[in-house]
Amino acid sequence: MSTALYLTRRVLQALAVVLIVTIVVFCLLHALPGGPARGVLGVSATPAQITAFNQAQGLDQPLPVQYVRFLGRLLTGDLGTSYTLNEPVGQLIAERLPKTLVLTGISAVLGLVIAIPVGMWQAARRNGAVDYAATALAFVFYSTPAFFLGLVLIIVFSQQLPWLPSQAPSGNTLAEVFQDPAGLVLPVVTGALAMIAVFSRYMRASTLENLQEDYVRTARAGGASTATILRRHVFRNSLTPVVAMLGYYLPVLFGGALVTEQLFNYPGMGLLFWNAAQTSDYPTLLGCVLVISIATVVGTLLADVAQSLIDPRVKASRA
C-alpha cells in the first residue's frame, strides 16, 4: 500500500473518531442543568429569555437536527461563551492551549529520552540488581498520584531545600512563561517521572521480546557483539510498539497536565479547565474537552505516521 493510501485511511479513521467525540460532547451539553441556552445566554438568563432562545434557536427541534447545527457552529470555531469570564471559549482556549502543549511536550520529550535507554539497558541486564531497582522505582512512580508527587517535590525542593520555585511562571504569552525557566522545572519533572516509569517498562518488555527473536541469533552467528546487535537491530525493532503506545498515552499526559497545572498554577488549558469546573462554567468545560480530545486524536495519528516511517511493513499490511 502506498503512503498516500495509508495516510488517507488513517485520517479518515481519525475523523470518524473526532465525530464520535463531538457526539459525546453534544450529549453532555444536553445533559446539563439548564441546557445549551444557558451556555449561550449566560448564567443570569431569565426563564423567559431561555424559552425565547430555545424557540429561536430551534432547540425544540429533534436532536439530530440540533446536532448538525452544533457541528456547524463548531466548524466556524464557535464554542460558546464562558459563563464566568465572559469571553468566547474559543479565544480562551487559543490563548492557553499552546502553553499546555509546550509543557506536556517538554515533559514527554524528557520522559522518552530517559525512558528508552533505561528500558533497553534493563533488558540487556535482566534480573541484575539495577534492573530490580529500576523496576521497583518504576512501579512506585506510576502508582503515585500526580498531585501527591508534585506536592512532595514542592515540599522537598521548594520548602525544605529552597532550590526551585513552587509556582510556575505566570504570564499570558509563551515568551513570558519562558523568562523564568526555573519555575518550569518542577512541573515538567512531575509529568516526566510518571512517563519515564511507564515507558521504561514498555521499552524493557519490547526489548526483551526482541532479544528472543531469530534475527538476533542470525546476527550473533555472523560475529556481532551484543552491544552491536542492540544498537543496530534490536533498538529499532523494539521502538515500534513503544511509538504506538505513545498515541494511547497522550490522554494520560493531558490528564496529568490538568493536575500539574492546578498544583503549580501554570496558566495553561488545564488550569482554565480546573477553574471552569469550580465555577460550573459549562461552555468552557465542554470546549476544553472537545479541543483536548482532538489534540489527542491528532497526536495518535502522528504517532502512527511515525511508526510507519520506522517500520516499512506497516504500510504494506496494516488495516
Next chain:
Amino acid sequence: MTAQLAPEAPGAASLVQPVAATGWRLAVRRFRHNTLAVIGLAVIVVIVLFCFVGPFLYPTDQTHTQLSQANLGPSAAHWLGTDAVGHDVLGRLMFGGKVSLTVGIAAGILATVVGTLWGSVAGYVGGWVDAVMMRVVDAGIAIPALFILLVISAITTPGVGGLIVILGFVSWLVPSRLIRAETLTLKNRDYVLTLRAIGGSHARAIGRHLLPNSVSTIVVAATFQVADAILLVAYVSYLGLGVQAPATDWGGMLSAGLTAAYSGRWWLIVPPGLAVILVVCAFNAVGDGLRDAFDVRGR
C-alpha cells in the same frame, strides 16, 4: 509447512514449550518465584485486613467532630495525629481505606467485565461491526478520563454506587482492546475452526472455547484495572467528585490535608499518600506477576 516437531515421548521435557498448555500448577510455581509479586500479594492482604479489621482493634470516632482535639501531631493517644476537625488520622486511614478499596476493586472489575463483553463481540464478529465498535473505543480513549470526571463533578455528586459506575464507565476502554486482540487470535485456532466445520454454533465456540481460554488474559487485565481504579479514586476525590463528609477516602484525606501540608503538618498527607502508592504498587506487581506466570502478552 513449518515443522514445529512435537516431542514424541509424553511428558518428556523438551526445548519446545507447547503453546496453550500452561497448567495451573506451573503458573502458580512461576508466580511464587516472582518476589515482587509475592510481596505485592502480601501487602494487599495486610492492607485489606488493616482497613476492614483494623477499626475493631483500634476504634475511633470518624463521624463526630472534636475541635478541641484538632491538628494534633502524632502521640501515644493518636498514633498519626488528628486532622482539622479532630478525627484520628490513623482511624481515618482505615475508614477511608474501606471506601478506596471497595470502590477501586468494584470499579476495576466492572470495567473489565464491560470491556470483555465489548472486545470479545467486536473481535469475534469482525467486519464493519468491529470497525465501528473500535472507533467508539478510540473516541473514548481520546477523551482524557480526568477531564470527563471533572465535568461530571461539576454536574452531580454521586454516592458510592454512582462513583463505581462512573469510574467503570471511563475505564472499560483499555481492557476491551486487550480482549479483542485475544479474541482475534483465538478465533483462528484450529480447534475453533474444526468446531465450526462440523457444524458447531457460534455460541458454543465462544462459550466453550474462546472465553475459557481468555481467562488468564482477563484476570491479568482485571488486576491492572483495579490498580488503575484505586489510583483514579484518589484523583477523583482530589477533583471534588468524591464521597461526602463525614465519609472519606484516601483521596479525600489528601485533598483535605493539602493546605496543611505546606505548614508542616505532614501526618495529614503522608499516610494516605503512602497508602495509595503502596496498594496500587502492590496490585500492579501482582498483575505483572500473573502475566508472567500465565505468559500473557500485551499491556
Next chain:
Amino acid sequence: MSILTTTDLGIAFATESGTVDAVRGVSLHVEPGETLALVGESGSGKSTVALAAMGLLSGNATVSGSAVVDGHEVVDAAEPALRKLRGSTVSMVFQEPATALDPLTRVGAQIAEVIRNHGDVSASDAAARAVDLLDRVGIPSPAARAKAFPFQLSGGQRQRVVIAMAIANAPKLLIADEPTTALDVTVQAEILELLRRLAADTGTGVLLVTHNMGVVADFADRVAVMLQGEIVETGGVEDVLLRPRHEYTKRLLAAVPRLAVAPAGAAATGGSGPVASAGPVASAGPVASAGPVASSGDPDGRPGAAPVVDLRDVSVTFGRGARAVHALQGIDIAVHAGETVGLVGESGSGKSTAARVALGLIKPTSGSVHLFGSDLRTARGRDRRALRSGIGVVLQDPVASLDARMSVAECIAEPLAVHRRGMSSADRRKRIDEVLDAVRLPRTLASRAPRELSGGQRQRVSLARALVLSPRLLVADEPTSALDVSVQETVLEVLRELQDDLGFACLFVSHDLAVVQQFAERVVVMRQGVIEEQGTTDTTLLHPTTDYTRRLLAAVPVPDPVLQRRRRADRLATLAAVDA
C-alpha cells in the same frame, strides 16, 4: 586436520521442570570439503550439537567434553574468542527464513554487516561485496535487490540471503540446521544445489542437520544418526542409507515414505522393471506398486452415484482491486464415496483453501459446493447442520488442534455434544472408548489433558474426534506434516486401516508427494490456484503429463543415494535443456 571435531560432547539444560540431558557422549568429525549429515527426529539433540559448535547455546546450558573448530576449542570459550570465529571461520544457516533476518534493515546492509564484523572494510566496499554475494547465491538483479527489505522477498530468496551472509567471509565450516525444511520442494532442490556448489567451489566442510533422509541422500558424504542425545550409527552415506546396521536406523529408514519413480525418458535409469522403488521396502509399508488398490474401483466409471463432496468451478478471491489474491480460479474437484483423493501442491497453490471451501469455512466467490448432494449455498439451519455432521476434520498443528482446557474425552465427545445432545453419558462413554480403540490409543488416555500427550498421540485424538460421528467424509489438511517420520508412519497406518474398515471418503491435502502416493487413489496437482492435472495416482505420479508435475516429482529427493544421484543428474540436464 578436521575442521570440526567433537569429543564426548555432553550438553544439559536447566529447565523449569528439572535438568534435561539433551546430548550425551557425542564424538564426530567433519573434514574439509566433505559434508557430514547429522540425522535424527525431534529430541535427538542434533540442533543442539550444531548450536554448540557455534557457541550459541542458551544461558541455561552446561557443556562437557570438547568441540574443536579449526583448532580452536569452543566449549566454555570466552565470548570475544567465539565472536572472532562466528561468521568468519564457522557460520550457520538456520531453518526459518521468515524470521531469520532483521525486518527493518535492508538485506544488503545485513550482509555488509557480517563482512565488516571481521575486517576493516569500508562501508562502500562492504556494500559492493554484498552485491557480489547476492549474485553468487543466485538472486536476480542483485544491485536492486540489495536495497530490499526482507518482507519484500520470498522464502527461498530470504534463505539465499542468509546463505550469502554465511559464506561472506569464506568460512571453513558451514553449519546448516534444517536449511530447507520450511521451503517448498522445488525451492528446496535449488537451495541444496546452491549449497552443494558453494561448498564444492571453496572446499568448505559442511555439517548438515536434518530429519529428511532424502536431503541426506542428495547432499551428504557421511552420515551420523542420533537418537535421544547419542550417536547410534556413523558411516558413509551409501552404507548407512542402503545397508543400515543399527535397529533404530533400520526402523527410521523403513518409516520414510518412498516415492516410487518411473525411469526418466531418454536417460533411462536402471532398476528392476519399469518402476524403480526408491530403496529397501519395509515389510508392513508401501507395496512395490505406487498406490493402494482402490477399494471401490475406478471412480470415473461409476454410474450415477453423486460425489460425496463436489466443488464446481469454484473461485476464491481475497481482497479487492489491485491487491486481490486469487487463491482459487475455477477449480473442479470431486470426491466419491469411499475413495481417497490427494490434493498436492506447493505453498500458494490453494490446496488448503480448497479444503476449507469443502469444509464450508470459506465461501467461494463464485462457483458451487455440494456436500453429500446438497448445495451448501441453499442449505439452511438444521439441514445445514445435519450435512456438517457427516464430516470429520483433522488439521495440521497437533498443539492447536485440541483445546488445552478440555480433557481428551471432552475433545473427542465435542461432535457428540453438537449433534447428538440426547445421548446418555453412558452411551457417550462407550463411543469414546470405541474410537480410542479404533485409533489404537489406550482407553486410559481419555481422562488426560492434551498437554500430557505427544504430537502423534494428539493427532490420533484429533482423528478419533473426527470419527466419532461415523462420518462419510474425512478432510485432512497436512495431518502428519508436523510429526516425526516414525510417528507419521503409525498415524498413516491407523488412517489407512480405518478407511478400509469404515469406508469413508477422504480428501487428503499434503505437500509430501510420497505420502500422497501411498495413500490416495486419485491425486489432484494444484499450482497457484489452478489444477495442473489430476488422475489416478499411478498415472499422474508415475507418468505425469504436465511439465510442472514432472518438475515437482523430479525435485523430491529420495533416500537412496545412488538413485538420487542419477535423478539429480537427470533433473539438471532437463533444466539445462530448458535454458538452452
